[in-house]
Amino acid sequence: MSETDENKAVRERVTIRTVAAHAGVSVAAVSKVLRNAYGVSEALRGRVETSIDTLNYRPSRTARGLRGSTFTIGLLLVDIRNPFLPEVIDGVNGVLAPSNYRAMIGVSEAKIQLETSLIESMIDYKMDGLILVAPRLPSEIISRFAEQIPIVAVGYHDPTAENFDTVNCDDQQGAALAVQAFIERGYRRISMLTLGSREGHRVSVVRQREIGYREAMETAGxxxxxxxxxxxVFSPDREDSIRAFLRRPDRPEAVFCWSDLDAVTLLNLAAEMEIRIPEDLTVIGYDNSPVAALSLINLSSIDQSGRALGVLAIETLLSRIDGRKQPLSLTNAPSFIARGSSLNGATPSNYR
Amino acid sequence: MSETDENKAVRERVTIRTVAAHAGVSVAAVSKVLRNAYGVSEALRGRVETSIDTLNYRPSRTARGLRGSTFTIGLLLVDIRNPFLPEVIDGVNGVLAPSNYRAMIGVSEAKIQLETSLIESMIDYKMDGLILVAPRLPSEIISRFAEQIPIVAVGYHDPTAENFDTVNCDDQQGAALAVQAFIERGYRRISMLTLGSREGHRVSVVRQREIGYREAMETAGxxxxxxxxxxxVFSPDREDSIRAFLRRPDRPEAVFCWSDLDAVTLLNLAAEMEIRIPEDLTVIGYDNSPVAALSLINLSSIDQSGRALGVLAIETLLSRIDGRKQPLSLTNAPSFIARGSSLNGATPSNYR
DNA sequence: TAAAAAATGTAGAACGTTATACATAGACCG
DNA sequence: CGGTCTATGTATAACGTTCTACATTTTTTA
Incomplete structure (x- = not known):
């Protein structure tokens, strides 16, 4: 080939036909090699693989999607600012990196219609499976989607799910850990800050943490x-509500926050209002986010190891894609990370 | 249809053939309606649209990808923890929400090979265009990809790009704003904290901010x-290096940090080392991240309006997808957000 | 050694949509 | 009214890969 022909070859996409012609075999033979299908000799496999490398061939995912697999995992995130999520993504990407699979992420911004539309888009794109992280959809809707595509839901407590899997941290236990930590430090008037808008849905991590808080308080008498x-859910009502909580004449001595996001907001509003942490109010959050660990924030928090949940979720999804039909409901244990916001009898300088 | 038949119809995917049969027209007519192509009567259009609604038909993106458009935008993020990114995503999603387009995000974790692999995957998936946010790839590689797919790079200063577009905040001006803010407050010994590993690449926002810092200092004498x-780049060397900076006997009186991420780390390490902010060291960051605005952090910062950049990027990409060939290089102006970390002569309680 | 079984490679249809050529009907003009 | 032009709807191939049927070759068995 002259230089001009070589440039032309580089610019036009290499297809399976190009490879077949280069290797001197049929298109179906190349396909068998790609799919690692039965009925290919080592000699032919070698020739085809050499041609694939020489030509830098990459299969078209759209063409594959028409009949086979796209080797793509859809990851739906409801709120990209949730500090838990980078850990989950790290876990998923860590498992996928050595493989042919890639994760593509959709962000639905806590909007139910966008959440549904993104799931549909991922199905229309023939992704091989979906991980839904803290989905807002009811179980019946997810179940309907799961008839069309393998699904694992993370941070979604539905142990009765029959055609999709769930992977969670034990949120009841996490809340109980927080309550126990307060009680061990002598606190009795312990409130919980929760997220509204979804009363009664036990699948939600928020409700589970409420249940855990409530039961731990009852158990302790x-x-x-x-x-x-x-x-x-939405600002600025969110901050106003936390501010109102802090202003209560009957403000408790301790508060468990459903998430670090709101716990950090509460800490900051408390600082503005000259409420001392932990002397006037003791605080424990949830997620053990990077912000919680900052010395200037110094928030005690329940750790649920997002990374481990991400690893577990992708492994579970890959096994479902491989054909498993039996539903799995997996649960990790949380742990308590003590920091200055919940130290007992600390002076202001210790908190800082 | 009996109930059994109805259930069966619900479970099988509705294709364009189903719609055509339902509407009593050809497959090609339905396709023309979908594509809004010339040569369709209003009567036929009405019939087809009714059938689409009745049957809840959604086109297959993979089939569309073989010949037409998938109505999907790929968004490549290098580091999902960068606080700038949720804003960019909000901007992009806000523009796309009312349309048929959806954004799918890939996260490359500051790994060049994964960055390349994700771009290739997005091309193989026949996405209609890509937005690369702070890509690490050299310009020639991006240009090669841009021969295959429309590309807009955000946070990537390559004004000579010929076949892709760039959308940036003016990072030199942002750094100059910070230096000027220090000088107005009487500071002369002003250092800059930058991110290593990519010496000399002017396309990088880090290098642009260095240039802006350097020129502003020279201009001021x-x-x-x-x-x-x-x-x-990577922990724990990153924190150790910031700690070493703080420990210098010749530590300056003011420091401009290339990003809030490292500025916040610096503030926290300073607190641990009992270096008072702003009395012993004045700090300005970059990005105006939500963490910077927390009362307990209170970091002055350069705001580059990620949301506006996201909006501009997606509008630019859509115009390129529509056929524009002329490259665009768009620049937004930054602004300075003053907070406690750079207040002049403040007392510790003011900083808090 | 002949028959049976297993392995191999290919031909061709399928997957769901788009794009184009063109036959035909309808509208317009002289 | 006949010829020309425009609009409409359809037939069909293309897109790139997978899957299956089956012809042929090779290997195994009795």
Whole structure:
């Protein structure tokens, strides 16, 4: 080939036909090599693989999607600012990196219609499977989608799911850890800050953490002290609600926040209002986010190891893609990370 | 249809053939309606649209990808923890939401090979165009990809790009704003904390911010005070390097950080080392991230409006997908957000 | 050694949509 | 009214790969 022909070859996409002609075999033979299908000699396999490397051939995912697999995992995130999520993505990507699979992420911004539309788009794109992280959809809807595509839901407590899998941290236990940590430090008036808008849905991590808080308080004999303050989802009502909580004349001595996101907001509003942490109010969050660990924030938090959940979710999904039909419901244990926001009897300088 | 037949119809995917049969027209007519192509009567259009709605038909993106458009935008992020990125995504999704387009995100974790592999995957998936956010790839590689697919690069200063577009905040001006803010407050010994590993690449926002810092210092007559401290990319070397900077006997009185990420780390390490901010060291970051605005962090920062950049990027990409060939190089202006970390002569309580 | 079984490679249809050529009907003009 | 032009709808191939049927070759068995 002259230089001009070589440039032309580089610019036009190499297809399976190009490879077949280069290797001197049929298109179906190349396909068999690609799919690692039965009925290919080592000699022919070698010739085809050499041609693939020489020509830098990459299969078209869209063409594959018409009949076979795209080797693509869809990952649906509801709120990209949730500090848990980078860990989950790290876990998923770590498992996929050595393989032919790639994860493609859709962000639905806590909007149900966009959440549904993104799932549909991923199905229309013939992705091989989906991981839904803290989905807002009811179980019946997810189940309907799961008839069309393998699904694993993370941060979604539906142990009765029959055609999709769930992977969770034990959120009841996590909340109980927080309550126990308060009680061990002598606190009795312990409230919980929760996220509103979804009353009664036990599948949601928020509800599970409420249940855990409530049961731990009752177990400890403080049923009369149970107090759950519900925060709206969207700003600025969210910050206003936390501010109102802090202003209560009957403000408790300790508060468990459903998430570091709101716990950090609460810490900052408390600082503005000259409420001392932990002297006037003791705080434990949830997620063990990077922000919680900053010395200037110094927030105690429940760790749910997003990375491990991501690894577990992708492994579970790959096994479902491989053909497993039996539903799995997997649960990791949380742990308590103590920091300055929940130290007992600390002075202001210790908190800083 | 009996109930059994109805259930069966629900479960099988509706294709364009189903719609054509339902509407009593040809497959090609339905395709023309879908593509809004010339040569369709209003009567036929009405019939087809009714059938589409009745049957809840959604086209297959993989089939469309073989010949037409998938109505999918690929968004490549190098580091999902960069606080700038949720804003960019919000901007992009906001523009796409009312349309048939959807954004799918790939996360490359600052790994060049994964970055390349994800771009290739997006091309193999026949996405209609790509937005690369702070890509690490050299310009020639991006240009080669841009021969295959429309590309807009955000946070990538290559004004000579001929076959792809760039959308940036003016990073030199942003750094100059920070230097000027210090000088207005009387500071002369002003250092810069930058990110290492990519010496000399002017396309990188880091290098642009260095240039802006250096020129602003020279313009102000403080060329002899120019001091750039380079931080490694990966932990824990990154934190160690910032700690070493803080420990310098000749530590400056003011420091401009290339990004809020490292500025916040610096603030926290300073707190641990009992270096008072802003009395002992004045700090300005870059990105105006949500963490910077927390009262307990209170970091002055250069705002580059990620959301506006996202909007501009997606609008630019859509115009390129529509056929524009002329390259665009668009630049937004930054602004300075003053907070406690750079207040002049403030007392510790003011900083808090 | 002949028959049976297993392995190999190919031909061709399928997958779901788009794009184009063109036959035909309808509208317009002289 | 006949010829020309325009609009409409359809037939069909293309896109790039997978899957299956089956002809042929090779290997195994009795």
């Amino acid at each position: 403080f049923a009369a002290e149970v107090d759950i303050h519900s925060v709206p | 403080f060329a002899a005070e120019v001091d750039i401290h380079s931080v490694p």
